[in-house]
Amino acid sequence: xxxxxxxxxxxxxxxxxxxxxxxxxxxxxxxxxxxxxxxxxxxxxxxxxxxxxxxxxxxxxxxxxxxxxxxxxxxxxxxxxxxxxxxxxxxxxxxxxxxxxxxxxxxxxxxxxxxxxxxxxxxxxxxxxxxxxxxxxxxxxxxxxxxxxxxxxxxxxxxxxxxxxxxxxxxxxxxxxxxxxxxxxxxxxxxxxxxxxxxxxxxxxxxxxxxxxxxxxxxxxxxxxxxxxxxxxxxxxxxxxxxxxxxxxxxxxxxxxxxxxxxxxxxxxxxxxxxxxxxxxxxxxxxxxxxxxxxxxxxxxxxxxxxxxxxxxxxxxxxxxxxxxxxxxxxxxxxxxxxxxxxxxxxxxxxxxxxxxxxxxxxxxxxxxxxxxxxxxxxxxxxxxxxxxxxxxxxxxxxxxxxxxxxxxxxxxxxxxxxxxxxxxxxxxxxxxxxxxxxxxxxxxxxxxxxxxxxxxxxxxxxxxxxxxxxxxxxxxxxxxxxxxxxxxxxxxxxxxxxxxxxxxxxxxxxxxxxxxxxxxxxxxxxxxxxxxxxxxxx
Numbered sequence: 001x002x003x004x005x006x007x008x009x010x011x012x013x014x015x016x017x018x019x020x021x022x023x024x025x026x027x028x029x030x031x032x033x034x035x036x037x038x039x040x041x042x043x044x045x046x047x048x049x050x051x052x053x054x055x056x057x058x059x060x061x062x063x064x065x066x067x068x069x070x071x072x073x074x075x076x077x078x079x080x081x082x083x084x085x086x087x088x089x090x091x092x093x094x095x096x097x098x099x100x101x102x103x104x105x106x107x108x109x110x111x112x113x114x115x116x117x118x119x120x121x122x123x124x125x126x127x128x129x130x131x132x133x134x135x136x137x138x139x140x141x142x143x144x145x146x147x148x149x150x151x152x153x154x155x156x157x158x159x160x161x162x163x164x165x166x167x168x169x170x171x172x173x174x175x176x177x178x179x180x181x182x183x184x185x186x187x188x189x190x191x192x193x194x195x196x197x198x199x200x201x202x203x204x205x206x207x208x209x210x211x212x213x214x215x216x217x218x219x220x221x222x223x224x225x226x227x228x229x230x231x232x233x234x235x236x237x238x239x240x241x242x243x244x245x246x247x248x249x250x251x252x253x254x255x256x257x258x259x260x261x262x263x264x265x266x267x268x269x270x271x272x273x274x275x276x277x278x279x280x281x282x283x284x285x286x287x288x289x290x291x292x293x294x295x296x297x298x299x300x301x302x303x304x305x306x307x308x309x310x311x312x313x314x315x316x317x318x319x320x321x322x323x324x325x326x327x328x329x330x331x332x333x334x335x336x337x338x339x340x341x342x343x344x345x346x347x348x349x350x351x352x353x354x355x356x357x358x359x360x361x362x363x364x365x366x367x368x369x370x371x372x373x374x375x376x377x378x379x380x381x382x383x384x385x386x387x388x389x390x391x392x393x394x395x396x397x398x399x400x401x402x403x404x405x406x407x408x409x410x411x412x413x414x415x416x417x418x419x420x421x422x423x424x425x426x427x428x429x430x431x432x433x434x435x436x437x438x439x440x441x442x443x444x445x446x447x448x449x450x451x452x453x454x455x456x457x458x459x460x461x462x463x464x465x466x467x468x469x470x471x472x473x474x475x476x477x478x479x480x481x482x483x484x485x486x487x488x489x490x491x492x493x494x495x496x497x498x499x500x501x502x503x504x505x506x507x508x509x510x511x512x513x514x515x516x517x518x519x520x521x522x523x524x525x526x527x528x529x530x531x532x533x534x535x536x537x538x539x
Contacts, residue, residue: 150462150507155296155324155440155498161349163397164390168351171389179383180372189385196392200356203395204322204343205332211356212365212375213388217323218247219368220342220357221290223378224319225251227366228288229260236287237261241273242483244292245321261285269485270432271300275310282314289318293325297467297480297496298431299440301329308337317364323347323355327398328406328437333358340364345387349500350394354387405501410438412499412508417441419512424519430481430494439499444486445515448522450495456518462511464497 151159160168177189194208201208214220225248229236238252242264252262263281265273273291282289289311293304304320311318319340325331327348333341344355359365362376371380398405421427426446445453450466457464467478477491486494497511 148461150503150511152462152464152497152499152503152507152511154500154503155299155347155496156465157346157352158349158500159502160346160351160390161394161397164350164393167393168386168390171386176385179385180374189383192385192389192392193383196388196395199392199396199399200343203331203399204326204341204358205334206358207334209376210358210360210362212359212362212378213383213391214342214355214357214379215353215384216346216355217245217321217342217344218355220344220355221245221247221319221321222251223357223365223368224340224342224359225255225288225290226368227364228317228319229255229258230366231364232285232287234285235259235261237263237283237285238288238290239263239265239278239281239286239316240290241265241267241292243267243271243295243297243480244290245296245323248290248292248321260287267484270435271295271298271430271480271484272432272435273302273307275303275306278307279310279314282311282316286314286316289316290321291318292321292323293331294322294328294437295431295480296324297478298442298484299324299436299498300431301325301435301437304338305336312337324437324440327402328409328439330402345391345394348394348398351387351390354384354391356391401501406438408501409499412503412505413439413441415505416497416499416508416512417443419509420515423512423516430484430486440496441498442481442494442496444490444494445519446493447526448493448519449526450493452522453495453515453518456522457511457514460514462514464495464511466492466495 171189171192175188175192177185177187179186179190179193181189193213197208197211197213201211212223214223225238229238236255238255238260240248240252240262242249252260256262265277265281267273278289289307291302291304291307294301302320307320308318317339318337319342320338322331322341323344324347326343331341338358339360341358342355343358346352346354357365362378365378367378367380369380372382374380374383417429420443424445428444428446430442430444454464454466467480477488478494481491481494482488499508
């Protein structure tokens, strides 16, 4: 339960201070808010309904309404002892619903005295608590526990596991050092880097000498594309798809501006590339084909082995962005016809800010940074020791529990989808439901504004997104879904949910039930708007 109060001005009458309050209402985010007199406070426009107040915030209380604050207003006893009002306050300009107002008496900590004051709102006036005494009472008795977070945006980033955090802290503490130093602390740090490299190599099935650590997937992708473009004396041809991560597409834009030819292979409505079109796109001047292994928005898996075989037969180097594949698929790269592969730690419960690129021939990589000889002269600068250690630990843990994790993720995703389809009519899966990673579902909710759904879920502590974390600050619909042939309206109605090993079955159920409730509310609101527009058009 969280109570918010907005104060407008403070008055003193013969040493008896009273506050004139303009509005009181529920806040969505986690703790009691109480402004200083005269400053006011804004809470936004997501007002809960009476039913939401009763069921979610104040179970067991009476809920009702009246146009007058002074008469016939229902009272409700808060479990902490605060008597409150709920009702429609028509006198407040722009505020049709003020669900909660302090009313009557507050039981102080000692339960020894009545704290009184007055609230005025429009034409109504009721007795309430003195603001200073109330502040002391609320700070002592009404602070709420933090809202439980249900994090279903694990394709954006995952939380580093505790063992990963412990390993990183150790690397920053007793085991710190510069891997390039010639003394024992440098030797110790160098061993940590090599151990992490071995752990990552074991996870993706390659020799550790073929791995170069980077600052993340974006740098790894940029390094591969620039290296391929610079390997040609004439204008290079880069073949990729319109559903790639922005670090691929933006680099392609840059290369195109520098004279390269960029070919975007179309994808089907299920999100797959056409292998026939890939074959036709390969020419003698094709420097690189870059196709992501798993799409970050839909979870659709591309036929990487088939793509690699086509490229190898044509003598063209093949790169795959495996950021969303590592830890979710068997990415044994040594058996696949892949020349370059990029990964990032924070997608499999490692830290942000560290990644790696696999190169079958490290000499084919051109450095982006110049300076020291680190990473086989391919990535200058002192290594990010804590980040690399954390990535190695996450890789080791994921490899040890790979089958168990895949089974759990698949069960969670399937349970969630089954519940959503049972509770919410008009829902479809975006992308190929048979060929996708086990943790991801991208759902289209007909007649629902996806942005509103995401915002209201966020208000309940459920985190999800509409698109890639690298692009979702922009108001445009998902470029991935648009490239798959979805209309702008359908793309706006779509939301991505991605699970991790830390999610539970109960969280999947809570999220599905919340989605159902919010979709009913949003669709009802949309129907009323359409009806109002139709009525206005008739008149």
